Amino acid sequence: xxxxxxxxxxxxxxxxxxxxxxxxxxxxxxxxxxxxxxxxxxxxxxxxxxxxxxxxxxxxxxxxxxxxxxxxxxxxxxxxx
Numbered sequence: 001x002x003x004x005x006x007x008x009x010x011x012x013x014x015x016x017x018x019x020x021x022x023x024x025x026x027x028x029x030x031x032x033x034x035x036x037x038x039x040x041x042x043x044x045x046x047x048x049x050x051x052x053x054x055x056x057x058x059x060x061x062x063x064x065x066x067x068x069x070x071x072x073x074x075x076x077x078x079x080x081x
Contacts, residue, residue: 002044005063016061020047028076035059039073
């Protein structure tokens with residue numbers, strides 16, 4: 001596991017939000033049961049932030065452990081040739 005991911009996973013949700021803001025690169029948003037889930041590229045891993053718009057509340061921020069979740073973002077990728 002990379003050291004930055006270890007740091008990310010060791011801090012609380014507020015700390016993760018700060019790390020996302022400072023180090024993350026926003027990639028895509030998908031919808032999941034009424035929540036917005038934003039994908040970020042972090043140094044050496046990906047992270048998601050789940051936001052409940054009806055409550056104006058961040059539900060969770062976590063590093064992606066199962067890379068199959070990235071398949072959920074495939075419809076948003078457009079390749080032009």
